[in-house]
Amino acid sequence: MIVESQLEPSEALCRDVVSAGDYYMKVVKKGQTVRILDIEGNQAADTLFYNANDPSERYSAIDTIREQGNVYLTAGTKILSDQGNVMLEIVADTCGRHDTLGGACATESNTVRYSIDKKCMHACRDSWLLAVAENEQFGMSKRDITHNINFFMNVPVTAEGGLTFADGISGAGKYVELKAHMDTIVLMSNCPQLNNPCNAYNPTPVEVIVWQ
Numbered sequence: 026m027i028v029e030s031q032l033e034p035s036e037a038l039c040r041d042v043v044s045a046g047d048y049y050m051k052v053v054k055k056g057q058t059v060r061i062l063d064i065e066g067n068q069a070a071d072t073l074f075y076n077a078n079d080p081s082e083r084y085s086a087i088d089t090i091r092e093q094g095n096v097y098l099t100a101g102t103k104i105l106s107d108q109g110n111v112m113l114e115i116v117a118d119t120c121g122r123h124d125t126l127g128g129a130c131a132t133e134s135n136t137v138r139y140s141i142d143k144k145c146m147h148a149c150r151d152s153w154l155l156a157v158a159e160n161e162q163f164g165m166s167k168r169d170i171t172h173n174i175n176f177f178m179n180v181p182v183t184a185e186g187g188l189t190f191a192d193g194i195s196g197a198g199k200y201v202e203l204k205a206h207m208d209t210i211v212l213m214s215n216c217p218q219l220n221n222p223c224n225a226y227n228p229t230p231v232e233v234i235v236w237q
């Protein structure tokens with residue numbers, strides 16, 4: 026569902042451009058709104074959410090899909106935790122839908138999906154592991170990395186129930202915006218993937234904008 030935002034970037038609290046292959050790990054406070062902007066289009070922002078006051082509570086794809094009765098995320102989606110609490114709500118979306126079934130890329134999955142010589146290519150899981158290692162204040166480690174949302178990524182479910190990685194439906198300047206219902210750690214890997222059409226074989230930067 027396409028819903029445009031009324032928020033002005035010039036009035037934002039902070040703005041961060043995240044290069045492809047880099048990560049973003051910051052707390053968005055309860056009541057604040059965070060926008061992820063697909064600057065050049067066809068990018069994938071692989072994102073995890075945690076309760077900032079207790080990171081053992083985290084985003085649950087299973088609970089979110091079940092409660093909304095839909096596999097795609099878009100405006101109106103309540104992002105639920107594994108304890109059934111609303112963490113954030115998607116309040117604006119100019120892309121239209123986002124994936125939470127496809128998972129993130131990892132060096133291991135790259136070898137299975139593409140070829141064995143992809144083992145050394147940078148993957149989202151590496152960026153998350155680097156993020157938790159470089160941000161000890163959150164007290165998180167490898168064991169906290171779970172399933173995620175792929176903002177802007179197009180993973181349509183076929184009529185037969187299959188999953189396909191398809192060319193992106195996002196474009197330059199499209200965004201998704203979420204209002205936080207709790208203090209939330211946003212851990213995002215801006216995907217460096219070069220082997221599938223989800224980011225048009227051309228990883229590009231995204232911007233994260235937070236409003237009070």
Ligand SMILES: [Zn+2]
Nearest residue numbers: 130149216218
């Ligand atoms: Zn990735």
